Amino acid sequence: MTSLLTNTSAMTALQTLQTTNKNLATTQNRIATGERVSSASDNAAYWSISTGMKAQNSALSAVKDSLGFGAAVVDTAYTGLEEAIKLTEQIFAKWVAYEQGGVDTDALDAEITQLTEQVEAIATAADFEGQNLLVTGGDLTVVSGYTKGTGTTTLDVTAFDLATSVGGITDAATAETALDDMRSAAAELGASKARIDSSLAFTSKLMDAIDRGVGALVDADMNAESARLSALQTQQQLGIQALSIANQNSQSVLSLFR
Structure with missing residues (x-):
C-alpha cells in the first residue's frame, strides 16, 4: 500500500x-x-583511568625536574670538593715539610695561606642557582618519587662546611683530619648522586610505561x-x-x- x-x-x-x-x-x-576515548561519554571507565594516569605522569614530571635539579647541585658540590681535596693534600704536604728543620717557614706559610684561600674560594663558588652544599646551612631536600595515594618521597643531602674544615688546619695532624672529613663528605655526595641518578632513570622509565598504558586504553x-x-x-x-x-x-x- x-x-x-x-x-x-x-x-x-x-x-x-x-x-x-x-x-x-x-x-x-x-x-x-x-583517541578513541577522548571524553567520559566515549567510555567512562577508561576515561577515568586514563585521566588519573595522566595526572600521575604530571606529578612524576615534577619529580623528574626536582631530581634533575638535585643532580646538578650535587654534581657541582662533588666537583668542587674533589678539587678541594687535591689542594688540601698539598696543604698537608706543606705542613709535613714545615716540621723539617732548616726550611723557609715564611715561604711555606705563604703557600699554605694561598692554598687555603683557594679552597675557601671553591666553597663559595660551588653554587648552583643559589644552592650550595659546601657551606653551612646548604642542606638540600630532593623530591625523589611519587606514589599515588601515598604522596612524595624525598632524599636529604647534608651540606659540608668546606671553609670551616680547611680553616681549622693548623698542622699536619689537623690537615690529615680535614682530609678525612672531606673524603667522607665526598663519599656521601657520591652516594647521593648515584641514588639521584638511579631515581631519575627509574622515573623516566615509569613515565614511559604510564604513557604506553594510557595509549593502550585511549589511542585510536x-x-x-x-x-x-x-x-x-x-x-x-x-x-x-x-x-x-x-x-x-x-x-x-x-x-x-x-
Whole structure:
C-alpha cells in the first residue's frame, strides 16, 4: 500500500542515514584527536583511568625536574670538593715539610695561606642557582618519587662546611683530619648522586610505561579508523540516494491523478 501520510521507506532510509552520520562523526573525531576515548561519554571507565594516569605522569614530571635539579647541585658540590681535596693534600704536604728543620717557614706559610684561600674560594663558588652544599646551612631536600595515594618521597643531602674544615688546619695532624672529613663528605655526595641518578632513570622509565598504558586504553587505531571512514562515507552517499528514492515514491502517486 502506498500512503501519502506515512512514507515508511523514507523513514527507514532516514534512520539508517542518521546512524551512519553519527558513526561517521565518531570516526572523524577519533581521526582528528587520535583517541578513541577522548571524553567520559566515549567510555567512562577508561576515561577515568586514563585521566588519573595522566595526572600521575604530571606529578612524576615534577619529580623528574626536582631530581634533575638535585643532580646538578650535587654534581657541582662533588666537583668542587674533589678539587678541594687535591689542594688540601698539598696543604698537608706543606705542613709535613714545615716540621723539617732548616726550611723557609715564611715561604711555606705563604703557600699554605694561598692554598687555603683557594679552597675557601671553591666553597663559595660551588653554587648552583643559589644552592650550595659546601657551606653551612646548604642542606638540600630532593623530591625523589611519587606514589599515588601515598604522596612524595624525598632524599636529604647534608651540606659540608668546606671553609670551616680547611680553616681549622693548623698542622699536619689537623690537615690529615680535614682530609678525612672531606673524603667522607665526598663519599656521601657520591652516594647521593648515584641514588639521584638511579631515581631519575627509574622515573623516566615509569613515565614511559604510564604513557604506553594510557595509549593502550585511549589511542585510536588509525589504520582501522581510516578504513572505517572510507566505508562510512560510502554508506552515507548510498543513504542519501536511498532517502532521495524513497521521497520520490510519493511523487509517483501524483501521476495516477493526471
